[in-house]
Amino acid sequence: MLLTMLAITATFYVGIPLRPPSTLRARCVIAATPKTELDEACNVVLTHTNTDFDSLAGAVALAKLWSIERPEVPTHVVMPRGVNPLVGRFLAYHKHLLPIRGFKTIRAVDIGAIGVVDTQSANRLGPAAAWLENASHVAVYDHHSCVDGDINPTELHLEPVGSVTTVLVEELQKHAHKIKLSETEATLFALGIRADTGALSFPSTTPRDGRALVYLMEQGASQLAIAEFGQARLSAVQRDLLASAMRDVQSCEHEGLKVGTVCLDTGRGFVTGMSAVCEELLQLLSFDALLLGITHRNAKQQSFLSLIGRCSPRASAVDLNDVMGRFNGGGHPAAAAASIRLADPADPPEADGAAGAEEAPASAPAGPLKRREHISRQSLEAARAGRLPRPRPPPLTQSPRLLWRKWTSCPERCPTRHPPSWRRRGRCSTAPSSM
Numbered sequence: 001m002l003l004t005m006l007a008i009t010a011t012f013y014v015g016i017p018l019r020p021p022s023t024l025r026a027r028c029v030i031a032a033t034p035k036t037e038l039d040e041a042c043n044v045v046l047t048h049t050n051t052d053f054d055s056l057a058g059a060v061a062l063a064k065l066w067s068i069e070r071p072e073v074p075t076h077v078v079m080p081r082g083v084n085p086l087v088g089r090f091l092a093y094h095k096h097l098l099p100i101r102g103f104k105t106i107r108a109v110d111i112g113a114i115g116v117v118d119t120q121s122a123n124r125l126g127p128a129a130a131w132l133e134n135a136s137h138v139a140v141y142d143h144h145s146c147v148d149g150d151i152n153p154t155e156l157h158l159e160p161v162g163s164v165t166t167v168l169v170e171e172l173q174k175h176a177h178k179i180k181l182s183e184t185e186a187t188l189f190a191l192g193i194r195a196d197t198g199a200l201s202f203p204s205t206t207p208r209d210g211r212a213l214v215y216l217m218e219q220g221a222s223q224l225a226i227a228e229f230g231q232a233r234l235s236a237v238q239r240d241l242l243a244s245a246m247r248d249v250q251s252c253e254h255e256g257l258k259v260g261t262v263c264l265d266t267g268r269g270f271v272t273g274m275s276a277v278c279e280e281l282l283q284l285l286s287f288d289a290l291l292l293g294i295t296h297r298n299a300k301q302q303s304f305l306s307l308i309g310r311c312s313p314r315a316s317a318v319d320l321n322d323v324m325g326r327f328n329g330g331g332h333p334a335a336a337a338a339s340i341r342l343a344d345p346a347d348p349p350e351a352d353g354a355a356g357a358e359e360a361p362a363s364a365p366a367g368p369l370k371r372r373e374h375i376s377r378q379s380l381e382a383a384r385a386g387r388l389p390r391p392r393p394p395p396l397t398q399s400p401r402l403l404w405r406k407w408t409s410c411p412e413r414c415p416t417r418h419p420p421s422w423r424r425r426g427r428c429s430t431a432p433s434s435m
Contacts, residue, residue: 043075044106044131045115048124050082050272053090053229054163057192058117058141060185061168063099066115068178073112076101080126085273090191090229097184103128113137118164120149123328141167143196146321147330162205165192169212186221194230203313204332232276241266242277245292249285257315260285263293270296270304275337278308288315295342303342310335 045062047055056079063075077100083091091100114135120142122129132138132151139155143164159167169189172179181189193213197205200213234242241264249262260281271294278292294306307327309320311334320336329338 041073041110041112042106043070043073043113043115044111044128045075045077045117046125046128046131047077047079047117048119049080049126050084051079051087052084052118053087053188053195054165054192055118056083056087057165057189058163058168059115060098061165061172061189062115062117062139062141064179064181064185065168065171065175066113068175070113075099075115076106078103078106078128080128082270082272085235086229086232090188090225094184094188097182098188108134111135113139116140116142116151116153117168118142118144120144120147120151121328121330122149122151143167144321144330144332146333147325160206162197162200162202162209163193163212164196165189166206166209166212169193169215170208173215181216181219183220183222186216186219187225190216190221190226191229194226199230202332203316203334232273232279234276234280235273237271238273238277241271241274241294242280245277245281246284249281251285251287257288257318258286260287260290261293262291263295266294266296270298270306274306275308275310275335278310282310282312288312289318289320305340305342307338307340309337 043063043066045059045066047059056077059077063077066075077098079100080103091098108131111131111134114131114137116125116138118141119125120140122132125132137155138151138153139157140149140151140153141157141164142149143159143161143166145158145160157167161167172181190213193209193216194200196202197209200210244264245262248264249260251258251260253259262281274292274294278290281287281292282290289311290309292308292310294308295303296306297303307324307329309324309331311318311320313334315334319333321331321333324330324336324338327338327340329336331337
């Protein structure tokens with residue numbers, strides 16, 4: 001550092017250029033070299049959008065399984081778009097211990113095999129659905145046996161269990177002599193099974209889910225972490241939406257079942273974790289079936305309607321998966337969801353003729369005015385009403401404070417607050433002609 005400062009000083013005062021140290025030259029060369037994408041062949045395991053614990057746990061389990069079955073190239077877990085709030089909290093502490101890569105860090109031409117977990121629909125893969133065309137091998141692991149997917153996999157594993165993580169944990173047990181689960185992995189797999197089986201309380205739960213959970217506890221799953229991340233906690237935004245839903249929900253009786261429907265407008269972008277709001281509303285108001293609709297806009301200002309359905313064990317005859325299937329959604333008979341893109345509202349008709357000219361004069365300001373234009377509110381209101389032309393901003397040859405003193409000290413009290421110099425030059429529309 002000292003040699004560098006001496007070289008700069010000598011060059012500036014004496015005019016003798018000195019060569020910087022070799023270490024500095026090397027650093028400059030490295031900094032000036034443009035970054036290029038490296039070719040890295042890999043396999044990818046995809047979760048569905050708005051990743052939940054079951055999808056993430058199944059993806060990590062499949063990546064660990066492929067580390068033995070496909071050891072030629074590394075296998076990465078990619079979450080295409082969005083995560084559940086609880087999953088986000090878990091990843092804040094443990095992401096560095098899992099084989100997770102960002103979506104934009106992987107090129108489609110480098111992908112060999114793709115694994116899809118917890119879904120059979122390409123539309124639930126978000127932007128990663130385009131990768132399926134370039135993959136040489138596609139494997140799908142799912143437990144939604146009543147859903148017809150649109151992915152044509154090379155390898156399909158569809159088991160009637162409560163959690164897709166159960167299927168992959170059973171596969172890992174077959175390689176127990178080669179694979180050792182870490183505490184983080186065992187905890188994540190246990191959270192995945194608990195999330196999709198309701199802690200082994202949902203009707204879709206099977207003995208296989210219970211045996212897989214016992215095996216994970218034997219492998220060292222942390223009970224403290226399960227207690228912390230296993231229960232959803234509503235955020236402030238979710239609590240506000242829950243209060244609005246309790247106020248606006250509509251209830252009716254249908255064949256002895258209490259059914260509730262409610263539609264909310266977030267007034268902002270997509271709010272994650274609305275399934276927890278739906279489940280909380282179902283329990284608080286003792287509904288047998290509940291349908292929650294949420295309207296929101298994405299980053300491109302496109303309107304969407306998210307439908308979330310939940311049923312209590314009493315409504316065993318209701319099949320929400322069939323209901324959401326009509327909107328290209330799906331899930332379980334007692335828990336399903338769908339997303340519908342809404343048509344953008346038509347633009348309001350523009351007025352033509354004299355009436356339109358009176359309502360919106362040509363001199364009216366088209367948008368919000370900047371602060372540096374120094375135009376008063378009275379002048380702005382008069383210009384909008386069409387009584388005066390829109391005032392031109394004064395030239396900022398003097399400080400704004402001095403200009404303001406000139407305006408307020410004007411003896412004629414010009415309504416447009418023009419400086420006196422404008423009147424002397426005849427530029428003020430309200431000044432007398434003599435001036």
